Amino acid sequence: xxxxxxxxxxxxxxxxxxxxxxxxxxxxxxxxxxxxxxxxxxxxxxxxxxxxxxxxxxxxxxxxxxxxxxxxxxxxxxxxxxxxxxxxxxxxxxxxxxxxxxxxxxxxxxxxxxxxxxxxxxxxxxxxxxxxxxxxxxxxxxxxxxxxxxxxxxxxxxxxxxxxxxxxxxxxxxxxxxxxxxxxxxxxxxxxxxxxxxxxxxxxxxxxxxxxxxxxxxxxxxxxxxxxxxxxxxxxxxxxxxxxxxxxxxxxxxxxxxxxxxxxxxxxxxxxxxxxxxxxxxxxxxxxxxxxxxxxxxxxxxxxxxxxxxxxxxxxxxxxxxxxxxxxxxxxxxxxxxxxxxxxxxxxxxxxxxxxxxxxxxxxxxxxxxxxxxxxxxxxxxxxxxxxxxxxxxxxxxxxxxxxxxxxxxxxxxxxxxxxxxx
Amino acid sequence: xxxxxxxxxxxxxxxxxxxxxxxxxxxxxxxxxxxxxxxxxxxxxxxxxxxxxxxxxxxxxxxxxxxxxxxxxxxxxxxxxxxxxxxxxxxxxxxxxxxxxxxxxxxxxxxxxxxxxxxxxxxxxxxxxxxxxxxxxxxxxxxxxxxxxxxxxxxxxxxxxxxxxxxxxxxxxxxxxxxxxxxxxxxx
Ligand code: SF4
Ligand code: SF4
Numbered sequence: 001x002x003x004x005x006x007x008x009x010x011x012x013x014x015x016x017x018x019x020x021x022x023x024x025x026x027x028x029x030x031x032x033x034x035x036x037x038x039x040x041x042x043x044x045x046x047x048x049x050x051x052x053x054x055x056x057x058x059x060x061x062x063x064x065x066x067x068x069x070x071x072x073x074x075x076x077x078x079x080x081x082x083x084x085x086x087x088x089x090x091x092x093x094x095x096x097x098x099x100x101x102x103x104x105x106x107x108x109x110x111x112x113x114x115x116x117x118x119x120x121x122x123x124x125x126x127x128x129x130x131x132x133x134x135x136x137x138x139x140x141x142x143x144x145x146x147x148x149x150x151x152x153x154x155x156x157x158x159x160x161x162x163x164x165x166x167x168x169x170x171x172x173x174x175x176x177x178x179x180x181x182x183x184x185x186x187x188x189x190x191x192x193x194x195x196x197x198x199x200x201x202x203x204x205x206x207x208x209x210x211x212x213x214x215x216x217x218x219x220x221x222x223x224x225x226x227x228x229x230x231x232x233x234x235x236x237x238x239x240x241x242x243x244x245x246x247x248x249x250x251x252x253x254x255x256x257x258x259x260x261x262x263x264x265x266x267x268x269x270x271x272x273x274x275x276x277x278x279x280x281x282x283x284x285x286x287x288x289x290x291x292x293x294x295x296x297x298x299x300x301x302x303x304x305x306x307x308x309x310x311x312x313x314x315x316x317x318x319x320x321x322x323x324x325x326x327x328x329x330x331x332x333x334x335x336x337x338x339x340x341x342x343x344x345x346x347x348x349x350x351x352x353x354x355x356x357x358x359x360x361x362x363x364x365x366x367x368x369x370x371x372x373x374x375x376x377x378x379x380x381x382x383x384x385x386x387x388x389x390x391x392x393x394x395x396x397x398x399x400x401x402x403x404x405x406x407x408x409x410x411x412x413x414x415x416x417x418x419x420x421x422x423x
Numbered sequence: 424x425x426x427x428x429x430x431x432x433x434x435x436x437x438x439x440x441x442x443x444x445x446x447x448x449x450x451x452x453x454x455x456x457x458x459x460x461x462x463x464x465x466x467x468x469x470x471x472x473x474x475x476x477x478x479x480x481x482x483x484x485x486x487x488x489x490x491x492x493x494x495x496x497x498x499x500x501x502x503x504x505x506x507x508x509x510x511x512x513x514x515x516x517x518x519x520x521x522x523x524x525x526x527x528x529x530x531x532x533x534x535x536x537x538x539x540x541x542x543x544x545x546x547x548x549x550x551x552x553x554x555x556x557x558x559x560x561x562x563x564x565x566x567x568x569x570x571x572x573x574x575x576x577x578x579x580x581x582x583x584x585x586x587x588x589x590x591x592x593x594x595x596x597x598x599x600x601x602x603x604x605x606x607x608x609x610x611x
Contacts, residue, residue, distance in 0.1 A: 044456045047464040047476035351448040 018133045023113045026335070031287040032075030034342045040071070041343060042350045079280065087276035090161075097160035102278045104153030105285030108146045109292055115139040116295045117201040118334055119305045120208075120316045122327035131305075131327050132201055139200035140188055143296060144181070147251070150289060151177040154253075154260060154270050157282070161273040169269030172357065173253065173260030179364040180250040186372035187243035190236045190379030191300050204304030212303035213237050223309060229382060236379035241301045243368050243375070248293040250364070253286060255349035259357055294341040298334070302341075305334035366414075370407045374400065487574070495557045495572040498550055499597030500590065507538050508594065509569035512545040516561035516570055524554035525561060548590040552578045571597060 036051070043050025054077050055069035089098065119131035136142050151174055158170015191213060195203045211218050214237060216226040226234075250257040261269025268274075271282045298304055307315055307330070315333075318326035355363070381396045388396075437443050458464050462474035471489060473480040502508050512529035530546030532539055561570045575596055580586040588596070 041456070044459045044476065045452045047455060047459045047467075047478075049473070049475045049478045049480060052475075347449060347452060351452045352445060 014127075014129060015133070018129075018131075019114070022116075022118060022133055023110055026118070026331075027110065027113050027288065027291055030291045030335075030338070030342075031284050032079065033339075034287050034291065034346075035075050035078070035283075036072060037339075037343060038346050038349075039074070041346045045347075045350045082280040083277055085276040087278065090163075090273050092162045093273060094160040094162060097156045098273075099278075101153050101157035101160060102274065102281035102285070104156060105150050106153075106281050106288065108149040108153075109285050109288035112143045112146050112292050115142050115200055116292065117204050117299065117304055119327040119330035120201075120205065123319070123322070123324035126322070128324075130201060131331060135199065135201055137199045139198055139203075140192065140296070140300070141198060143292070144185060147289065147292065148177065148181055150285065153282075153285065157274070158260075158270040161270070163273060165266045165268070165272045166270045169260045169266050169272070173270060176250055176253075176257065176259060176360060176364075179361060180247045180368075183243055183364060183368040183372050184247040184251060186369070186376060187240045187247065188300060189372075189376045190233075190240045193376075193379055193383055194233060194237070200299050200304070204299055204306060207303045208306035208308075212306070212308060213301045214241060215303070215308065218309060229386060232382045233379065236375050236382065237301070239371060239375045240379075241297075243372050244300070245297055246363075247368065248297060249345075249348065250360070252289040252293050254290060254345060256352040256354050257360055258354065259360060262354060290345055291338065291342065294338055294345065295334075298337050298341055302337060304337075305330040307333050366411055370411070374404050374407070377403070490574055494574050494576075495559050497552065497573055497575040497578055497588070497596060498555060498557075498559075498561055498570055498593075499573045499575075499588075500548060500569055500593040501571055501597040501600035502594060504599060504601045506599075507541070508544055509567045509600075510545050510548065510565075511541060511567050511569070512543050512548075513566060515564045515566065519560045519564045520555075521558060521560065522554045522556055524551045524556075525549070526551070545590060548593060550588045550593065552580075552586045552588055553583060568600075571600065573597060 040050040040052075050071070051074040052071040053068055054071050054074040056067040056073065058064075059066050089095065114133035115136050117130070117132040121128050121130045123129075154173040154177075155170045158166045158168070158173070161167070191203075192198060194213070195206055197203055197206070207213060209220060210216065211226065211230070214234065216230045216234070218224060219226075249255075253260050259269075260266075261271065263269075266272070271279055274282060314326075315329050316326040317324060318329065377400055381393065381400065385393045455464070459476045462472060464472065464477050467474075467477045470477045471479055471484070471486070473484055479486060500508065500510055512527055514527050514529065517523075517525045517527050526547070526549045527545050528547040529543055532541055532544050538544075557572065559572050562572050573596060578586070
């Protein structure tokens with residue numbers, strides 16, 4: 001075999017291994033795991049027990065006791081149940097789209113996995129490989145572009161189900177996702193300005209060296225206080241973090257923004273007419289989106305796979321013989337952070353009550369949209385300040401203050417007056 | 424009637440920003456989580472919790488000791504202290520039973536029997552436990568105080584046939600009930 005063909009084959013094998021490892025062995029198992037955490041954590045919050053029985057049924061094989069594993073096997077049992085249930089397609093649906101919709105919600109979420117950096121590079125058998133499936137130079141943009149395709153799945157599900165509840169759910173979801181996409185895109189601009197890079201792996205590497213965006217307490221791998229500019233930049237970074245996180249909540253249809261499927265009003269929202277595995281696909285898509293969303297937040301704001309505090313260099317270079325495998329430890333760190341963030345998602349769900357639809361729209365368009373815009377301005381000013389004459393900086397600051405005041409004033413004036421209620 | 428005009432209460436800036444309330448909420452739920460993990464949830468003691476939340480975990484923990492006196496479990500037939508079956512198959516319970524769970528085939532007591540004076544007893548007495556709603560009407564209507572709702576609540580079966588309690592089973596669960604009616608007692 002000629003040299004080139006062998007090299008191509010090896011490359012292909014590596015890509016496939018990465019896809020299988022990261023998508024199907026890391027992200028997909030995280031879905032049932034987060035379902036399990038969702039159920040257990042919510043139960044504990046509500047003074048209940050939650051699923052704690054399903055484990056390895058040793059008694060089936062003649063052993064004395066079952067091995068209950070704290071119920072960790074529950075999601076598998078649930079999945080099996082969904083798989084074996086009758087897959088009912090109502091008569092009144094538009095079949096082709098009805099079948100297509102669940103797929104369209106899962107696939108985009110899984111595609112976005114490919115730009116998430118799980119760790120730095122590792123060296124195995126003399127080859128250095130990055131622990132990311134596709135090392136794209138437009139990481140965040142790719143994620144936004146692909147993940148907004150999810151809305152097609154939900155809209156199609158709502159429309160093709162051809163009944164009122166799914167339809168309302170689908171329409172709500174469309175409006176909600178489009179509105180929050182804007183906040184999502186605008187809120188990361190300061191972050192991208194700061195790093196001057198769109199490659200997620202480089203962004204994380206930068207954070208590993210010079211401090212996480214929200215915790216910049218080391219430079220060049222040594223603990224130190226941040227410079228004045230970095231300190232000032234924490235303000236826009238924090239605003240961006242809040243807007244981005246809330247928008248991710250809205251994008252993934254999680255509480256408190258789960259209006260497309262709120263059970264109290266819309267039965268099940270866009271998946272009312274779905275059953276069995278098709279329903280499970282929606283479920284999976286939603287949780288996969290949540291996993292990816294958390295991964296993105298961690299990558300952009302909380303240092304991705306880096307352990308922080310100047311340990312990263314040492315961990316990344318940890319090697320056994322010729323194999324530099326410290327990267328895998330970083331994968332572990334990344335997954336730990338991811339789990340913590342997923343737990344945060346769950347805590348929010350069981351704490352914050354659902355927003356009303358007009359409140360949701362107002363939050364998106366009137367508050368976050370403007371706040372994100374001003375935030376971009378502020379971040380640009382802080383980044384550009386050292387290179388500009390101080391008069392220009394001052395003028396910029398004054399302009400910023402005026403614009404902010406004007407926006408707040410407009411928002412105040414346009415607010416409808418308090419209604420008089422009659423007793 | 425005088426009209427009272429109400430306005431929505433004015434929120435101050437802190438309340439409008441909403442994040443304070445969110446953080447308060449997180450504290451509240453986390454407090455619940457911590458308390459529930461330590462088995463110190465509100466009401467855990469009174470509900471005999473398993474140490475996780477307020478829940479009693481069933482097969483290991485039973486609520487038998489916590490059952491109230493008036494608990495209505497499975498309906499059963501009882502015999503009196505002399506071993507006589509109290510039921511005289513008057514079929515009142517069969518007629519009152521709202522979901523028609525009871526089926527009785529009456530029979531005569533032969534004249535050479537010890538209890539010939541009673542005249543009737545059930546030949547067959549079936550209660551379909553898939554139908555019974557544990558209302559206790561049968562117990563209330565029975566003139567002989569022969570049918571009682573006992574505290575058995577674990578009525579399970581793997582087939583419909585298994586869920587039908589026949590006469591033997593009913594007496595087995597019901598057991599002996601002393602006191603109360605004595606009108607068939609020979610000594611009187
Ligand atoms: S159980 Fe009571 S009510 Fe029912 S047939 Fe027997 S005596 Fe009559
Ligand atoms: S408890 Fe009620 S439902 Fe059950 S057998 Fe008696 S009368 Fe019928």
